[in-house]
Amino acid sequence: xxxxxxxxxxxxxxxxxxxxxxxxxWRALQRIGAxxxxxxxxxxxAQKNNEAKFISVLDEINAGGGDAFLCxxxxxxGIDQSEIRSMFQADRSKKYEAVAKELRLLQKILATKARPxxxxxxxxxxxxxxxxxxxxxxxxxxxxxxxxxxxxxxxxEGIQAKVSKIHGGASHDKVERVSSKDFQGKIWATRSQLGVxxxxxxxxxxxxxxxxxxxxxxxENEYRPKKNEVRFDMxxxxxxxxxxxxxxxxxxxxxxxxxxxxxxxxxxxxDLDLEDTKFNRAETSGIGLILSGISEExxxxxxxxxxxxxxxxxxxxxxxxxx
Numbered sequence: 001x002x003x004x005x006x007x008x009x010x011x012x013x014x015x016x017x018x019x020x021x022x023x024x025x026w027r028a029l030q031r032i033g034a035x036x037x038x039x040x041x042x043x044x045x046a047q048k049n050n051e052a053k054f055i056s057v058l059d060e061i062n063a064g065g066g067d068a069f070l071c072x073x074x075x076x077x078g079i080d081q082s083e084i085r086s087m088f089q090a091d092r093s094k095k096y097e098a099v100a101k102e103l104r105l106l107q108k109i110l111a112t113k114a115r116p117x118x119x120x121x122x123x124x125x126x127x128x129x130x131x132x133x134x135x136x137x138x139x140x141x142x143x144x145x146x147x148x149x150x151x152x153x154x155x156x157e158g159i160q161a162k163v164s165k166i167h168g169g170a171s172h173d174k175v176e177r178v179s180s181k182d183f184q185g186k187i188w189a190t191r192s193q194l195g196v197x198x199x200x201x202x203x204x205x206x207x208x209x210x211x212x213x214x215x216x217x218x219x220e221n222e223y224r225p226k227k228n229e230v231r232f233d234m235x236x237x238x239x240x241x242x243x244x245x246x247x248x249x250x251x252x253x254x255x256x257x258x259x260x261x262x263x264x265x266x267x268x269x270x271d272l273d274l275e276d277t278k279f280n281r282a283e284t285s286g287i288g289l290i291l292s293g294i295s296e297e298x299x300x301x302x303x304x305x306x307x308x309x310x311x312x313x314x315x316x317x318x319x320x321x322x323x
Contacts, residue, residue, distance in 0.1 A: 005074070005081040006046040010054050012061050012068040013040060020286035021064045027285060028057045031277055033141020035088055043084065045143050046072055085144045095138045096148035099131050103155045106131075110162055122242070125163055129244040132156060133276050175242050175253040183255075185212045187229045190237075192217040194301050196291050197273040198233045199308035200248045200265070205232070206309070208257050217301040246273040261319035265312065287315065 010029075014022050032053040034042040044050040054070050061068040075081060106124050135152055142149055188205055190198050194217070206213045220234050231237035233247040242250050248269040252262055267279035272288045294307045 007073050007075070007081075007084065008044045008046050008050055008054055008070065009037075009073045010034065010042045010044075010058060010068060010070050011040055012042075012058075012066055014061065014066040015064070018286075020289050021066075023289060024282075024285040025057065025061055025064070025066070027277075028060060031137070031280075032057065033092075033143070035084070035091060037079075043073075047143075088144050089146050092138055092142045092144075092146040093148045096135070096146055096152045099135050099138070100148065100152045100155055102127065102131055103152070103159060107155070107159055110159065110166075121163065121166060124159075126241045126243060128156070128160060128163065130274050130276065132160075133244075133278070137277075175245065175250050177256060178254050180209050180255050183210050183230060185228075186210055187214045187216050187226075189216040189218055189223065189225065189229050189231045189234070191220050191234045192301055193295075194304045194308075195273075195295055196288070197246045197248055197269060199291060199294065199304060200269045200312060201232055201239075201251055202305050203309050203312040204248060204251050204257070204262070207313075208259075208262070209251065209255050215302070215305065244274065244278075246270050248273075259316075259320075261316045264319050265315060283315070287311070 012025070014025060029036070029042055032044070032050070034044050034054070034057075037043050042054075044054060051070075058068040058070050075084065106127055109120065109124060135156060139149060139153075188202070188210070190202070194202070202215055216229065218234075223234075225231060230239070232239040232251070234240065237247075239251050239254060240247050245253070246269055249266045251257075252266050264281065264283075267281050268284045268287050271277060271279050271281070271284050272291070290311055291308065294304050294311075297304070297307075299307075
């Protein structure tokens with residue numbers, strides 16, 4: 001009989017409300033690579049750094065009014081260590097495959113274009129940055145060497161090399177600075193069915209850039225810009241994603257907006273829009289739930305902006321008071 005392997009088990013009981021707290025803990029466990037064995041039972045290999053990660057989540061649970069226990073364990077019956085290893089491998093392989101699927105779509109775009117346009121290259125570069133971060137996050141918790149790790153990174157590096165060759169090594173992550181004086185009384189056009197970045201960007205525009213702004217919501221494939229219109233967060237927009245920056249971040253930087261709370265809001269919108277944990281602010285999950293609720297309501301885009309504006313006004317004021 002092979003020697004038993006030791007594991008770390010985290011067991012928790014969370015309060016039923018608020019939902020944002022439950023989502024926050026779920027995301028924290030996903031972020032550290034914990035595997036869910038049962039509804040409230042999570043496992044990691046017994047490594048020193050994993051113990052510290054579990055303790056961090058345990059502290060969050062207790063601080064939020066929940067109960068949690070962390071212990072070392074050996075599995076004797078019901079499941080053995082080889083099954084757990086296989087479950088970890090299968091989970092990480094599934095995550096790698098999701099990244100690889102997106103990478104193959106980018107590869108197809110590059111392969112079918114004799115010379116991709118600048119906007120197309122920027123869109124590919126932005127997506128590559130996001131996918132690279134996702135792949136590296138998976139690799140950090142790939143404890144048992146998924147067979148898809150190597151092929152995924154090889155695919156990623158090949159596409160990066162091709163984009164770099166087309167770019168000629170030039171950087172396209174620089175945001176051009178502009179003056180708000182040139183953007184007053186404009187019609188700001190963006191894609192209909194507003195999501196997180198567009199709702200936040202609309203608030204930023206109307207409050208800090210163009211107080212007389214009017215908004216136009218369009219179907220991207222049918223839209224042709226008219227005089228006095230400025231596009232944001234859409235194809236060939238004057239203001240859109242640059243590198244790994246979302247549109248909200250680009251607008252803030254382009255117009256040199258200085259209020260400190262905007263930096264915190266930009267970090268929240270970045271993580272929500274790019275679906276990563278670059279900044280990992282405590283407010284992110286709660287704000288994300290509220291914005292998701294607004295997006296899913298059966299209301300038009302102007303009503304979405306009204307509701308989102310109220311949220312961001314309150315968030316800005318709250319962050320101002322705390323700084």
